[in-house]
Amino acid sequence: MTSVAPSLHSDRLLRRLKNSPFLPLAVLHQIQAQILTNASLHNSTSLLSEFLSSCARSRNLPAACLLLKNLRSPIPSTLNHVLRSHAESFSSQQILVLYREMVRQKIPQDRSIFTVMLRACAHEASSVGESLHCQILKLGFVSDLFLMTGLLDSYAKRGCLGPAEKLFDEMVEKDVVACNAMIAALSGNGRTEDARKLFEGMPKKSSASWNSMITCYCKQGNVALAREIFDQNPVKDVVSWNAMIDGYCKIGQLRVAHQLFERMGHARNSVTWNTMMSGYLHQREFGTAISLFREMQMENVKPTEVTMVSLLSACGHLGALNTGRWIHAYICNHHLNIDVVLGNSLIDMYFKCGNIETALEVFRGMPSKNVFCWNSVIAGFGMHGHGQKAIEVFLEMDTTSGIRPDEITFVGLLSACGHSGLIFEGKRYFSQMLGLYGIVPQIEHYGCMVDLLGRAGLLQEALHFIETMTIKPNCVVWGSLLRACKIHKDTKTSEHVTRRLLELDPNDGGNYVFLSNIYALAKRWEDVDTCRAIMIEKGVHKVPGCSSVEVNNMVHEFVVGDTSHPQFEKINIFLLEIERELRNLGYRPGTGSVLHDIEDEEKENAVLYHSERIAIAFGLINTRKMEPIRVVKNLRVCSDCHEAIKFIAKLFKREIIVRDRSRFHHFRDGSCSCQDYW
DNA sequence: GTAGGGTTAG
Numbered sequence: 250m251t252s253v254a255p256s257l258h259s260d261r262l263l264r265r266l267k268n269s270p271f272l273p274l275a276v277l278h279q280i281q282a283q284i285l286t287n288a289s290l291h292n293s294t295s296l297l298s299e300f301l302s303s304c305a306r307s308r309n310l311p312a313a314c315l316l317l318k319n320l321r322s323p324i325p326s327t328l329n330h331v332l333r334s335h336a337e338s339f340s341s342q343q344i345l346v347l348y349r350e351m352v353r354q355k356i357p358q359d360r361s362i363f364t365v366m367l368r369a370c371a372h373e374a375s376s377v378g379e380s381l382h383c384q385i386l387k388l389g390f391v392s393d394l395f396l397m398t399g400l401l402d403s404y405a406k407r408g409c410l411g412p413a414e415k416l417f418d419e420m421v422e423k424d425v426v427a428c429n430a431m432i433a434a435l436s437g438n439g440r441t442e443d444a445r446k447l448f449e450g451m452p453k454k455s456s457a458s459w460n461s462m463i464t465c466y467c468k469q470g471n472v473a474l475a476r477e478i479f480d481q482n483p484v485k486d487v488v489s490w491n492a493m494i495d496g497y498c499k500i501g502q503l504r505v506a507h508q509l510f511e512r513m514g515h516a517r518n519s520v521t522w523n524t525m526m527s528g529y530l531h532q533r534e535f536g537t538a539i540s541l542f543r544e545m546q547m548e549n550v551k552p553t554e555v556t557m558v559s560l561l562s563a564c565g566h567l568g569a570l571n572t573g574r575w576i577h578a579y580i581c582n583h584h585l586n587i588d589v590v591l592g593n594s595l596i597d598m599y600f601k602c603g604n605i606e607t608a609l610e611v612f613r614g615m616p617s618k619n620v621f622c623w624n625s626v627i628a629g630f631g632m633h634g635h636g637q638k639a640i641e642v643f644l645e646m647d648t649t650s651g652i653r654p655d656e657i658t659f660v661g662l663l664s665a666c667g668h669s670g671l672i673f674e675g676k677r678y679f680s681q682m683l684g685l686y687g688i689v690p691q692i693e694h695y696g697c698m699v700d701l702l703g704r705a706g707l708l709q710e711a712l713h714f715i716e717t718m719t720i721k722p723n724c725v726v727w728g729s730l731l732r733a734c735k736i737h738k739d740t741k742t743s744e745h746v747t748r749r750l751l752e753l754d755p756n757d758g759g760n761y762v763f764l765s766n767i768y769a770l771a772k773r774w775e776d777v778d779t780c781r782a783i784m785i786e787k788g789v790h791k792v793p794g795c796s797s798v799e800v801n802n803m804v805h806e807f808v809v810g811d812t813s814h815p816q817f818e819k820i821n822i823f824l825l826e827i828e829r830e831l832r833n834l835g836y837r838p839g840t841g842s843v844l845h846d847i848e849d850e851e852k853e854n855a856v857l858y859h860s861e862r863i864a865i866a867f868g869l870i871n872t873r874k875m876e877p878i879r880v881v882k883n884l885r886v887c888s889d890c891h892e893a894i895k896f897i898a899k900l901f902k903r904e905i906i907v908r909d910r911s912r913f914h915h916f917r918d919g920s921c922s923c924q925d926y927w
Numbered sequence: 928g929t930a931g932g933g934t935t936a937g
Contacts, residue, residue, distance in 0.1 A: 398928070399928095401928095402928070424928095425928080426928045427928080428928085429928040429929065430928050430929095431928095432928085432929090433928070433929070455928080455929085456929075457928050457929040458928085458929080459929085460928090460929035460930070461928075461929050462929095463929085463930090464929070464930070486929090487930080488929050488930045489929085489930085490930085491929095491930035491931070492929070492930050493930090494930085494931095495930065495931070498931095518930090519931080520930050520931045521930085521931080522931085523930090523931040523932075524930070524931045525931090526931085526932095527931065527932070530932095553931085553932090554932075555931050555932045556931085556932085557932085558931095558932040558933060559931085559932065559933095561933085562932085562933070589933085590932055590933050591932080591933085592933090593933045593934070594932080594933055594934095596933095596934090597933070597934065619933095620934085621933055621934050622933090622934085623934090624933095624934045624935080625933080625934050626934095627934090628934065628935080629934095655934095656935080657934055657935050658934090660934090660935050660936060661934075661935075661936095663936075664935090664936055664937095667936085691935095691936090692936080693935060693936040694936075695936080696936035696937070697936045697937095698936090699936085699937090700936065700937065724937090725936065725937055726936085726937085728937055729936075729937050731937095732937070885937095910937080911936095911937065
């Protein structure tokens with residue numbers, strides 16, 4: 250230890266803590282060790298306070314607790330200070346830990362600390378609120394209006410309307426805040442009428458009262474009534490506008506929402522932007538959501554964790570790995586809190602963008618995980634064709650995580666089995682769902698099973714499965730079987746299935762495409778003509794194949810038949826060269842793809858020009874050697890291209906990762922991770 | 928006290 254005077258030493262540490270808000274764990278530990286081994290530092294209240302604040306900012310609860318536990322004499326003001334000023338930084342569980350420490354050290358508890366703790370509990374809908382309730386009763390704080398309101402709110406946020414109403418009735422004095430909390434509680438439970446009654450009866454209304462009523466009607470789906478309240482509200486603030494914008498977003502009226510958004514001008518805050526972004530996200534306008542973020546940055550509005558969650562979701566859908574990575578770096582550089590939601594968004598984004606390793610790194614690094622996180626990993630492995638890994642993670646979740654699998658878990662698990670041809674395992678987990686886990690199979694689960702059986706060529710079993718289902722099969726279920734029929738070239742069953750599909754949904758033009766192709770295969774030309782006529786009459790909408798590839802942080806999109814890309818000529822010549830080389834290697838185009846291709850319309854174009862090939866050729870021309878090429882396609886990759894890409898990967902010694910409509914294909918050295926089972 | 932966030936069969 251250096252022989253610096255204690256007071257100087259203390260000052261130096263204090264400066265260090267104050268100057269950098271986010272100290273790495275190692276540094277915090279170092280400082281902690283110094284405090285604990287140096288009696289004079291130990292007694293410096295300001296230093297201890299600053300240290301605990303620093304822990305709170307870095308969300309480093311263990312460091313804070315360890316220090317508190319090792320103090321030779323408790324310093325009440327320190328803990329009080331930390332709890333009060335940094336309660337938002339800790340989770341309710343962590344606050345409870347600190348609180349217990351406070352009780353253990355016999356530090357006097359005041360009302361204000363409970364208010365802070367209850368707020369944290371309400372925010373997280375945590376059941377810790379109940380332990381606090383008991384403590385509040387014990388300490389005799391029941392007459393405190395603020396405390397009771399906080400308690401009411403913490404019950405309300407968890408959907409415990411009963412206890413909330415009881416508390417409200419027992420309150421002698423009910424101020425605006427208490428009434429507002431009650432309105433929110435009632436509206437959260439669909440009791441719109443009661444909420445309105447309470448609202449009307451209030452002698453004085455605050456802005457929050459009006460806003461609560463706006464949200465109340467929005468939640469009910471009655472945006473028109475919400476708008477009436479909004480227009481009548483004499484004290485409109487940013488919350489009123491945000492609530493109204495969200496109301497329009499939730500019913501899909503993005504245009505109206507955007508008009509209000511524009512009208513707000515510079516009154517917009519981060520919540521406004523987040524609301525608008527999530528609105529576009531739910532309309533599947535992922536690109537718009539991302540460009541909104543760029544605008545948000547230009548207006549210098551600080552993005553929050555919520556912003557990042559929406560952005561990452563957009564990246565996942567688009568397969569924009571580089572943008573996703575950039576956001577991840579932003580989150581780290583700006584010390585945003587990677588909570589379960591944000592962590593899950595990262596996991597999901599990395600899986601959907603084809604980066605399994607980083608997805609797992611994030612997953613393993615999360616201090617606490619919920620069912621969403623586990624589900625994302627199980628589904629993630631599934632979409633990459635790692636069925637066995639998905640099962641391993643499921644078993645780990647089931648046996649050691651303490652988190653119960655839910656219906657989504659099984660959707661992921663069953664689809665993972667289906668993608669990997671794990672017939673036996675899929676059947677077993679499906680049959681265990683109800684008995685072992687108490688989860689009633691939904692249409693999605695039946696869909697997975699039909700797909701699993703069908704892919705494996707067990708067509709009659711799949712048909713029997715559908716016909717004996719306890720719920721009515723939908724188009725997806727029949728559609729899965731139809732696809733299976735095509736893969737396994739069963740024209741007879743195809744026809745039967747297609748007829749069932751048309752009965753179910755006579756207006757879906759896509760079904761006629763199937764039927765006409767089936768007739769064509771059977772050379773029943775008259776039936777083909779009838780089908781074509783119906784298709785023309787119904788105006789069948791054909792989705793063009795479209796693939797994108799990220800090169801130098803730019804996404805390049807190629808739509809089949811579109812020759813407008815500046816490098817089109819170059820790509821074209823390159824594709825022809827590739828084609829020649831591939832033939833030398835033994836590749837023969839057009840073999841066996843006829844029945845595989847679900848979007849048959851696309852087949853009519855020369856296979857050479859399928860969008861994924863154009864994207865890959867472009868990637869090969871414009872990226873460095875060794876760099877993997879990542880392609881995202883809106884349709885399924887056809888089997889002919891699949892075959893060709895295997896050869897291309899070998900020829901150019903490149904890893905080519907293609908995400909198609911339903912899964913990932915990792916091409917390397919002449920083979921694909923799907924092992925031709927897809 | 929009032930506004931914004933994640934996983935879902937083909």
